[in-house]
Amino acid sequence: MIPDPRTIELASDYAELRRIGPWLREAVGHRLGQSVIEDLELAATEAVANIIRHAYAGLPGRRITIEITFDGTGTELVLRDQGEPAPRGLFDQAPAVQADEPVDPASLSESGRGLAIIHGCVDEVRYARRGATNELRLAVRDRATP
């Protein structure tokens, strides 16, 4: 059976993050510009790492799928997993980032920047729980070429 290039299945292992970029380039490299693909790769990488870390609590042997779709106005990645549901409202808006003034490094956290990166890379983030499945949609609108 020939694998569907518009879907990828990943195991809950951080090494699997490195399959996302090559898959995206193969699936949409002919359709999207390099910077859009880089943004989608970064957003999807953050989202999958989040799923492994939180929805699956770091447990190996679980499954995550990513599907890519086009609707004439843009491109959407749909990530699905069967882990614990995300906290209510987690994906509703971009978290506040540090203020502009210089920051004391000692006060910085080493984690917690993934959501800001996701929101910075895509135009729309939507999450829904459907039965036992988490569904996260990351969408970018088609960008005019200069």
Place this chain on the structure above:
Amino acid sequence: MLEPTVRTQGVTVYRFMEARLDAANAPTFKDRMARAIDQGDVRIVLDMGGVDFVDSSGLGALVGALKRVGSRGDLALASLRPPVQKVFKLTRMDRVFQIFPDTDSAMGRLKET
């Protein structure tokens, strides 16, 4: 993963040898940096010219290294490629780290301090 390439006037340049710094290798990177810092390399230029992808886990490991150096020295980043620069800007970490276009300018700045 991490190779010292230059040591001069108390400043050490480390080159990050992989193309990605992400959740898969961030823990190892953090350990290697901690070892280097604890062995006395506290004025470090990290050459990231070969890196084309950094995620929030990689960023977290860099923040960990910056905190470990603390007031004992400096950690400067050099030669960030555009996709990596974008991650720093999105998270405002470009305002936290000393970032230089190349290792020479980073070394020049650290030698002054």
